[in-house]
Amino acid sequence: MNDKTKHIDVEDDFQFEPQWGDHAPRGGKSVLNRVLKEGTKVPLFLGQTFINSLRDVGYNTTTSALCEHVDNSIQAGATEVRVYFHQTGQRGAYSIDGLVLDNGRGMEPHVLQVAMSFGGSMYYDNRQGIGRFGVGMKTAALSMSPAVELYSWTEPGAIYTMTLDVNDISSKMSNLLELPEPQLLDALPSSVARILTKPMVYPRLHADQDLFADDEDELLDRMGGSGTIVHIPDCDRVTYKKAQTLAEDAIREMSRIYRVQLSQGLRLFVNNRRVHAFDPTYWDLNARHTRVEGIKEKRSKLIKSWPEIHVPVSENSDRTAPVAVRLYMLPIEEWYDLPRKILKNDLHVFDGHTVSFMRNDREVFSGTVRELAGAGHGDNDWLRLQIDFGGELDEAFGVAMNKQGVRPKKFALDYIREQIREEVTRVRNRTAQFRKERRALDSGNKVSDAERRAGEADAMQAKPLPSPAPTTPEEAAELDANLRGLAVSLKRKDETNDEAFERIKNSKFITTFKHDEYWPFYHVDYQFGKVVLTINTAHPFFSKLYDPIAQLTVNAGSDIDGNTGPDDDGAADETSDVLVALQMLLFSLGRTQSQMSLEGDNPERTKLFEDLRREWSETLKTQLTTL
Known part of the structure; x- marks a missing residue:
């Protein structure tokens, strides 16, 4: 036998030993060993390890994770959504509980059970709404905490609840993991009721907080005929350690992400403070910038709109879907001489919101896109582009499952740029000329x-x-x-x-x-x-x-x-x-x-x-x- 045909003899009783880490789930290790040694059927998902892995799906910020729950609330028809960061403990060792409450249509017990499963969705691959896959609520919550509690009701006083606990699931030895039946409650647990009836640590002035209910006696009536609560206790993975910073970031981001819904009447609160729409294009007269003191011109100039730019749903596809593009120029003549504090801190002109991508009226990205608006430059501070598209173009614009940003394909950007390039250049030139004149x-x-x-x-x-x-x-x-x-x-x-x-x-x-x-x-x-x-x-x-x-x-x-x-x-x-x-x-x-x-x-x-x-x-x- 020559070297090319030589092989290694393997002993019949050789078994591959998993090289698991010290913190691997004990139940998952037991199931895998049973599969390898006993030859039992291999499950498509090893639940104990799978659910642990989902904790690292990778949300950019705590706010982006909580937006998954706000998305679900809006899709459930909610007109009021409340987000909480409940802080307890001493400086340097704060504990944060997250909570999202809505007055949407709520879920029947069997629907609640489906919603708690991974992939369980009443809207799977429905591209007309915000959600698509039925995993966002769970992955978002678990990215913040090892446990999530869900409460939902479709009639007053009949609250069904379920809990998803990573540590509990990790310890189970069964190949098949089944969800338990929802439990019926006639009142919320005190830990949840306390969040909904007591002032938060931030805002510091309690007068600045609009409580959901003044006490637990009023709470049940205030909850109404339907709704859902997502409670995320003992968060061990949050962007910031203090409720104040978490709340400020959520207000800043959600006011922009949900500006369409807020302008249409959605009541959104973060730590009992009402969130008002922030429109980075400065076109919406219901948005927050119109209330800034010292400005007379309340609106940007709509330079041009392209109601339908047809973009292929995927590269080389014959099927297209429409993209609407609007180009705005901020009122530079009227705002240029405003105090720097107003421009920067109140109007946020220089925050880099040059291009905003809106998927089904929900913002999925705001920032600079060189291919559409040109190189990042002072002239871009006064230019705004809003790109509106539907879920049919998710692949073309690279919308991820967790709706964190976009990664537009080159062909999609090329289709848009070809239509808007001349007008964008004209606005940039006008801005450059004005700034040059003012510098003089x-x-x-x-x-x-x-x-x-x-x-x-x-x-x-x-x-x-x-x-x-x-x-x-x-x-x-x-x-x-x-x-x-x-x-x-x-x-x-x-x-x-x-x-x-x-x-x-x-x-x-x-x-x-x-x-x-x-x-x-x-x-x-x-x-x-x-x-x-x-x-x-x-x-x-x-x-x-x-x-x-x-x-x-x-x-x-x-x-x-x-x-x-x-x-x-x-x-x-x-x-x-x-x-x-x-x-x-x-x-x-x-x-x-x-x-x-x-x-x-x-x-x-x-x-x-x-x-x-x-x-x-x-x-x-x-x-x-x-x-």
Whole structure:
């Protein structure tokens, strides 16, 4: 026998020994040994190990797990859902119980038993609703705790209950695991009733909590004719250790995920605090952002909607399903100057909710999608896309069983991008242009150094500019009035009328900005002894030269006045000097034009300068657009 045909003899009594870990379920180990040694029938599922494994299905957060129960409540027709994080114990050793209550249609005993089984669902593969597979309630609860208690009723006072306990199941020695019959109760256990009738640790002010019932005597009446409670005691796997952080995260996420249902009247509470819809597109006038103080414009702009973009249900499939896409632009003109706290903390403009995927009116993802909205950028903060689709497209959009996010297939993104690309680009360009213009307006303090230096150098010029010299109080008052009018027209952001007047009165050279597609790249006026230079932010001179240098100055470390910090390495000084030199170049141009136009009050010379400025601007635009 050669090496190629040589085999190893195996002893007849050889048995493979399972290499199980120390914490493997004892009952599962016993069943497996019996199967291997006695040759009994092998069950499709080894229940003791299977149910232990389901504890690690992998929900991203406690909130995402609890959303499975809220989904079930909504699908059961609930109009009120309450989520609780019940905290007990001392600091550093808190114990958290989770609970979800709803006033949905409830479950009969046999339906309750089916619902507690894995794969047991009254909606299996029904893609019109939220759930599909009949495992979410169990896996979500077990991801938080080794036990879950279910209570349901379809008539007052007749509460049926079942418990699923991983530790209990793990110890069973039977190959076949059967669910027990539901038990009938006439009242809830005190541990559950206490959660529904007592204030939670958070919110701290009990006045901020709207209790479900004031006491246990009222509780049964308040529970009504039907409903369901999922109680998840002694949670050993939660995202955060404190009820406050868990509740805050749930409020923040659920207000967005269920915004459609909340806007339509669903009453959702977290720790007895009412949750209001948060719409990241800022289109819904029932949403929370409309109540933020200090905003006058309550709604974004709907730029365009695509009611039906037909996407194949799977790659190369002939069957398609419709996707609805809406493109919004936030009211940047009205909101841009709002205090940063309002934009960030109250409106949440900068939270990255650029693209929202809605499956059957329930959000499954919110974030950035480069393929649809472009690269993550400040311009994206003011852009919103909402993608609505039905369950038929779950495979195309990569919706997981636990509805945590999407993983869209390339072909699905390609179909959508082809339709929306031009409009998205247009919105991004509009936003970029507005932000660029505002940076120019807001950079008023950045040019103060150049204005100051130009003013100081003016005394050394060979030809002085004529300057108003009032000789009477009346003339002085008239000059002040004229300067106040000029100051109002040139007032900068956050500047009062008096502050603008003092700045204009004490400056000989002034820079301002304007956005006009038809203007030359600069314009100069000489008014009341002031050289007013206007830079056109719509001209390529600004976008290709002036603004990049200004941004380099900021990035190099100088402050808004062009000053550098004590630890700066000198780069900011050099970059700021380049900006000031460019500004001085423009001031010298403006001063020279003012000087020559005023000499002899020559209208032909004035026209010559206007023609030169216009022709120069057009020539420069043509050259710069090739860069």
